[in-house]
Amino acid sequence: MGEPEPAAKKEYTLDEISKHTTSKSCWLIIGNATNGGPKVYDVTGYLDDHPGGAEVMLDVAGQDADEFFEDIGHSKEAREELAKHYIGDFYLDEAAKKALAEQAEKQKSAVQKSPATTLLVVLVAVMAILYGVYQAQNS
Numbered sequence: 001m002g003e004p005e006p007a008a009k010k011e012y013t014l015d016e017i018s019k020h021t022t023s024k025s026c027w028l029i030i031g032n033a034t035n036g037g038p039k040v041y042d043v044t045g046y047l048d049d050h051p052g053g054a055e056v057m058l059d060v061a062g063q064d065a066d067e068f069f070e071d072i073g074h075s076k077e078a079r080e081e082l083a084k085h086y087i088g089d090f091y092l093d094e095a096a097k098k099a100l101a102e103q104a105e106k107q108k109s110a111v112q113k114s115p116a117t118t119l120l121v122v123l124v125a126v127m128a129i130l131y132g133v134y135q136a137q138n139s
């Protein structure tokens, strides 16, 4: 048994999204393999409230704005605000869906590996400090 799916999940194609590029109707695609895939947001009502200004949003309207959104390092509050404007998912064909799932899987295993990497870094640092102390005591 899979996860329960909402009955009618709306999906938008780039054809449709790319029509919404003005202050009268401004849509953005935000999301990637690490957070559930690309999603579509109608941010028309938020343009005038955006602390970064309306212009930056209009610049990337009707297209994939994920990198722009992530590069700013938007806060948790910004992400909560973003969620309010969600209108549906970005349509992915089977190949794109598969690529996204593979990317998500890769990200997951990279995260799982990271505690071991952190431990190794800490271990090397501790050994370096101990070596320093040993040297100091014997000089």
Ligand code: HEM
Pocket: 028, 041, 043, 046, 050, 051, 052, 053, 056, 057, 060, 065, 068, 069, 072, 073, 074, 075, 076, 077, 078, 079, 081, 082, 085
């Ligand atoms: C619905 C989508 C978006 C929401 C809800 C949002 C929300 C916010 C919020 C709350 C801030 C204040 C700082 C923070 O809390 O992180 C902020 C700052 C900013 N945002 Fe956005 N943002 C969105 C999309 C974008 C996009 C697509 C861009 C760039 C193309 C962008 C560029 C900026 C910039 C440059 C700032 C910094 C403003 C400054 O510090 O002067 N934002 N945004």
